[in-house]
Amino acid sequence: MINSKRSDWAIPISILIHLCIINGLLYCLTPDTYTNVYHILHYNGSWLLVTYGLGYYTRKRKESFFTNIHKVVQLYLIYGLAYFALFGITGRIYESLEQQLLIYLVICSTLILYRSFYFWLRIKYRLWGGNSVRVVVIGRDKNLKKIRKVFDDPELGYRYMGYFNNKKSKSPTYLGPVLDCFLYILENNIDEIYLVASKFNRKELHNLIDFADNNLIRVKIIPDNKEIYSRGMFIELYETIPVLNLRRVPLxxxxxxxxxxxxxxxxxxxxxxxxxxxxxxxxxxxxxxxxxxxxxxxxxxxxxxxxxxxxxxxxxxxxxxxxxxxxxxxxxxxxxxxxxxxxxxxxxxxxxxxxxxxxxxxxxxxxxxxxxxxxxxxxxxxxxxxxxxxxxxxxxxxxxxxxxxxxxxxxxxxxxxxxxxxxxxxxxxxxxxxxxxxxxxxxxxxxxxxx
Structure with missing residues (x-):
């Protein structure tokens, strides 16, 4: 099985491919654009600035084609304004306005096709075992069943190894008491540890976090939700204190x-x-x-x-x-x-x-x-x-x-x-x-x- 870690090259490669698509299509469809180096800088610089401002490029594991589709629409609208603003600045249009609109639609369509191909290829790669993350959970409560639905989705690339808990269980994913987790994590190249906060006191949590930090393992905490969480919630920071807001109202x-x-x-x-x-x-x-x-x-x-x-x-x-x-x-x-x-x-x-x-x-x-x-x-x-x-x-x-x-x-x-x-x-x-x-x-x- 391929055991590829997160790719640090995913975002740079995506940026490069996007710029290649834009420049390649402009060179083929409107070659006069490349008679001026400032025009090339405008098209490329605008793309980089707009994508950066929107936070378009992300490495979130759970992102899919439709996750941030609103950002895709925003990107093409704002970049379209930048694209046509060049003609207003220079006072010169190299093709008719209708032709330039068609060229821009071709660029957008090609970028969307690449986006769909990218996510399709990423899913296939993860199904083959690539870009995987090996995870264990330490502690167990009602949240484990819910989070397992995410871990068990093969398209997301998680490799759920099991859980540790001081209360014995006949579950096939039960790996033993908490004390056994340290050796298991080191021997099995675990990438991420999920801690069920409700099962540990302050000192125990700090010990587990220190162990993860000292062994270059990412640690994430599953808080005690008291059955009140919802999809509309988000976290706000008051100084260093996280405060859970249970309902986000965009308006x-x-x-x-x-x-x-x-x-x-x-x-x-x-x-x-x-x-x-x-x-x-x-x-x-x-x-x-x-x-x-x-x-x-x-x-x-x-x-x-x-x-x-x-x-x-x-x-x-x-x-x-x-x-x-x-x-x-x-x-x-x-x-x-x-x-x-x-x-x-x-x-x-x-x-x-x-x-x-x-x-x-x-x-x-x-x-x-x-x-x-x-x-x-x-x-x-x-x-x-x-x-x-x-x-x-x-x-x-x-x-x-x-x-x-x-x-x-x-x-x-x-x-x-x-x-x-x-x-x-x-x-x-x-x-x-x-x-x-x-x-x-x-x-x-x-x-x-x-x-």
Whole structure:
């Protein structure tokens, strides 16, 4: 079996190959670029600066093709700006703008093909036994089963040898008491030691760490999690003290909030000018002709940090006393004929772009519920209020996954809440754009729950 250690050459080789692809394609597709050495320095220097700024190159063992795909998109967008900025600086373009755009797309496509080939080759290499890391665990608790799922994935290149624990076990991976670990580690060329912190006191931990350091073995500590860890957690350092933050909310950062708010303002203004400007008078006529009442139906709902705001919709029902407590159901007699159409096509939701423009809502986010339902769900649904860490949206991840409209079963609100929490923790502007695209697609296709 090949027992290759981490390759210190992986990142330099990747950088070299990327630069060779860029320069090779530019030389073949636009040879005039190489008439000026400053142009060559610009293309290469820009790539190095952008990749360094994004932290694009990494040696993380668990990284896959899709792990940091958002960084790939960011890299090609920013590098594209640098690529075309050269023409603005020099005032000269060597091919037509359309040809240069095609050349840049060829460069990006080739780089993506190389990325997919690299990860495919790395997986094959690890399956053959290369780039492997031999690991043992010292101590045992409930976390061991979970971390074994990572160790046992052959594509990641871990070679799990077993564990040591003072409590005897019949497990085939049990290697003996803790005192036996020292000789075993030295005789079997162990690369990494994982210590289960809950099984040792301070002095024992220091002894094990000192042993690892003195023998050039990497040591990692598995803390006692008290069953509270989640995928959204991350560690912050307060001086030298690690503090575990159990939920990362991307929209807590100023940059993310500015990006999302800017997108909301531009998108909502576009809809108000191009659609609502003529749709509002038309809906006024159609709604008034069928039933008496106001054009808009407004209702108090909970938004960011559970703040109350007025949510607006085109009125699709006849006025009733239970409008603020009862959701629309299939075949609901309160819905007018015009209401049936605008609810089926989601036209009734369009006035909420006014809410977006005013800042009470976002284009994408967890759907806001009636006050009475929020008060019910925050008690009956675990972690329901986590969805209020961000502004509510006209559409959301739960809606494109089929959880829209009436909440008929307990599972409906549970699954909706899980998807909303996933959105809160994984937000990105690209996720918003994807949700908007799929929302439009679903509206055109038609949805069974739109009634």
């Amino acid at each position: 807590d950062t100023l940059f993310a909030r500015v990006v999302k708010r800017s997108f909301d303002i531009v998108f909502s203004a576009f809809v108000m000018i191009t659609v609502l400007s003529w749709l509002v008078p038309l809906m006024f006529v159609l709604i008034k002709l069928e039933s008496p009442g106001k054009l808009y139906f407004k209702q108090k709902r909970h938004g960011l940090k559970r703040r109350v705001f007025w949510c607006y919709k085109f009125r699709s029902m006849r006025p009733s006393k239970n409008a603020n407590s009862k959701m629309a159901t299939k075949g609901d007699m309160r819905v007018t004929r015009v209401g049936q159409f605008i609810r089926k096509t989601s036209i009734d939701e369009l006035p909420q772009f006014f809410n977006v423009f005013l800042g009470d809502m976002s284009v994408v986010g967890p759907r806001p519920h009636m006050e009475v339902h929020t008060m019910d769900y925050e008690i009956s649904v675990d972690k329901y209020l986590v969805r209020h860490f961000v502004k509510p949206g006209i559409t959301g991840l739960a809606q494109i996954k089929g959880y829209r409209g009436e909440i008929a079963e307990k599972s409906d609100i549970l699954n909706r809440t899980k998807l909303d929490i996933f959105y809160v923790e994984k937000w990105s502007i690209w996720l918003d754009i994807r949700i908007i695209f799929l929302t439009v697609y679903n509206v055109v296709k038609g949805e069974d729950n739109a009634y």
